[in-house]
Amino acid sequence: MNVFNTKMLDRIISLIEKCYYVLFILILILILILILILILAAFNIFHNLGNVPIDSWDEARHGVSAYEMMRRNDYIVNTYTYKNDYWNLKPPISYWAIVLGYKMVGFNPLGLRIIPAFAAMLTIFIISIYCLYTKGRIASLVSASVLTTTIPYITEHCARTGDADSIYVLFFTIAILCLSLIEKNKKWLYGYGLAFALAFLTKSWHAGSIAVIGIIYLLFSKLLFKFKIRHIIALILSASIPIAIWLVLRYPKDGLEFLKNMIGYDLMARTSTCLEGHVGGVCYYIEHLQVLNFYWAVVLMGILVALVAFLDEYKSNSKLVSCVFTVVLWIAVPFLFYTFAKTKITWYILPVFPAMAVAIGVGSDFLLKAKARNIISQILIITILAVATYKNEALIREKILTFNKNPNQELFKEVGASKDYKGRKIYMQNCVREQNLVLTSELYADLKPSNDGLEGFLKDNTEKPLLLTTKDEARRLGDKIGKLKLVFESRGVYIFTK
Template sequence: MNLFNTKPLDRIIRFIERLYYLLVILILLVACFNIFYRLGTSPIRSWDEARHGVSAYEMIRSNNYIVNTYGYLNDYWNLKPPISFWSIVLGYKLAGYTTLGLRLLSAIAGLATIFIVAWFSFSLYGRIESLVSTVVMTTTMPYIIDHCARSGDSDSIYVLFFTIAILSLILFEKNKNWLYVFGAAFAFAFLTKSWHAGNIIVIGIIYFFVRKMLFKIKIKYIIGAIISAVIPVLIWIILRYQRDGLNFIKTMVGYDLIARSSSCLEGHTGGLTYYVDYLQGNYFYWIVVFVSGMLSFFILLKKYISNKNYVDGVTLMCTWVLVPFILYSIVKTKINWYILPMYPAMAIGIGITVSIILKEQERNILSQLFIIAMVTFSAYKYEVIISQNISIITMDSNQELMKVIGNNLEYKGKPLYMYNCEREQNVFLSAELYADLKPSNEGLEGFLKDQTKNAMLFVTKDQFNKLGNERYNLKLLLEGDGAYIFIK
């Protein structure tokens, strides 16, 4: 067997390229399945998803789209600007007060990011690059199922704006107006996830510096980019200031930026290797492909140094990956979804370098077979995990109780007192979505004082056991596997 005889595989590669449009459509259909299948079936998750969902619901009910509230009180724990709330508001308008409405715009943004990766890779590099990049994004498990595309959080929309901003840096050399897009995308990323968007500016400065372009950009483009970045944020700050002064802005700076960077908040601990360990457990096989491809590129660097597209692409992808990875490894608060913006860069980088291995003249059939096997195995492995995760759903009996109340007009819209609505945010949101209840954290004491007809008390079974022998003549309305709902 001649190890340098690559003609058989070359013919297969050319055949695949001829089928590009059919294959990319099939991959995008798989992406649709991974993102939308049973999207509205899985229970609401507490904390970020539920918190965002409550704020969006209460924006509609109070007709106040500037200040995010929780229990109709200004929320100074969730310190995100309004775009993530607005996206859920739009989801509710399109799909109703349901978990589908809660997640719909995140899912659309997730699919849009995959489409942009496919389009960008195809436009600047080629068909194999596009197919591989799209497969990688479609089967990136953290991106699909962990706080992103299938979740009513801010991250999927943030990653979309982040991706648009960074890809604009390469497109800037083809059309200078893309720098305005960079600025606007930064603004929308900031208005989605606050200070996290700072990564975009750092990546832009480093990329232009490495490419020796930083001081060659005409001042009119720099001013235009600054204006497009500042004006949307400034408008929001002015509108927010009119509602509660500098309270929200000061808390954003003091807590969400300074405290979160310098200390470990809310139990999110981890050392310098936190994200290395996370990627090993959730992205290991794609990391192997990425590293193999990058090594091949640098080994062959002399041959590709004159190809500006490849050099710019690999330079940008490496910067795009390393900046958030290093910055979030340094800060004290560690959360695995902080590095979500890395995944489009990894996918495009894998697409570029896999194509080099497959098409490079000095390759041999063993290297081709290895990289094809790794891409196939990685895609299959993670697709199986994603399919299992989205197919096996365990319902939350406490949230199901809220659906039952929603079907009873006698109790719909009534007060619901909870022992700890901070910890039971998923129940809080389901109470609002399914029955338009008015949850309160005043617990038993508030319930006993309330003279409203059909006011209710939500008590988990563990909490109920702590009430002791005195049951205050409570009448059981509903019982679930984990909780009771009482009336007087």
């Protein structure tokens, strides 16, 4: 037996020596491709990140809450115009991320977005490493390429904005990947629980999909029955203690008011009724994928059809079957949950995009290495992947390179440059209560926004309060503002003082 092992080892060493330069070049090429993909991801995510105007929904709202947390030195309660916010009912992690961004690069759009951008880069990197560790180099490179060029993930309410979604998707992804690794080591169960807690503390009840996926996976894989009681208790504690700590810290601030609104409005109302005009039918999210993620959706469907054709070849591969089962749950649970919820918004299904990237990566890896493969099928697969990558990247580049400055937001840079008005209170009249103007008034000029409008402004006896109104609204107000002093003006708005 020892002689046999020695001979085998000698043969392996001899083969490595003969193919040394070929293997070295191949490994070097793969490393170079991965580096290029990460450079492309960095370009897609960070280029012009601080130049694009701030969106009112929901980026500016989060930015206001984070800014006011810093000014109030209270990192538990989120406010909007310095009043407790019971409309944006999210726990504090996304605000903390923006606070960190402000501390890193200042009070500006880049500070607002930089941590969510890093979270997106980290998600792409984790997906790549996971596929490399579990499936191989091809799966790693393809999955990273797919997520890097997934249009909704990069440009819509996620990687390039100050919203909660990029950080939430990161924790969602970590949770599911931990879940898939539990069979290798039970300690991953606690990583799953902690990632769920962090996802909840980022985007509230949206994290429920993680819990549903975990329950279904553990039941159908029968892993649940292999755990001891101490494992279950540790899972529950890892998932609940961070949330409990936040609730304990929040309770002295406003009792159960925030939690009641979280349950009544953010959970019950959003799932049972259509809120804020966000309507859509059963095919809402399918249509969304057709419009914004068409190429990768088609590639995924093609790979799934091809895998069915190779069913006999991989059904005995327990690791691949387990991976397919995990990815199917990862896509199907959030997709179905939000399809049947009454309130429909495109970014609700953002967590499925890393799953689609893994599915395309793993599926491509299998098809390229399948026993029944041939050179024509391999060239076809590589061509399809290359075309989809190119088409999506072209659309992303167009999106991030083409934008217009918002003159109303830029106006507050002028206000901030004036020592006479910086830090004053500003009253916003009717239709100019745009969240992005509230945020830019704070970031650029440290103004104290109020929604009390003209009436509040006229009653204010402090020195040099400001009134912000659109030009159309100013014409309607007529004599009421006739004696006011115009101090700043942009294409769309006036700023008056007394």
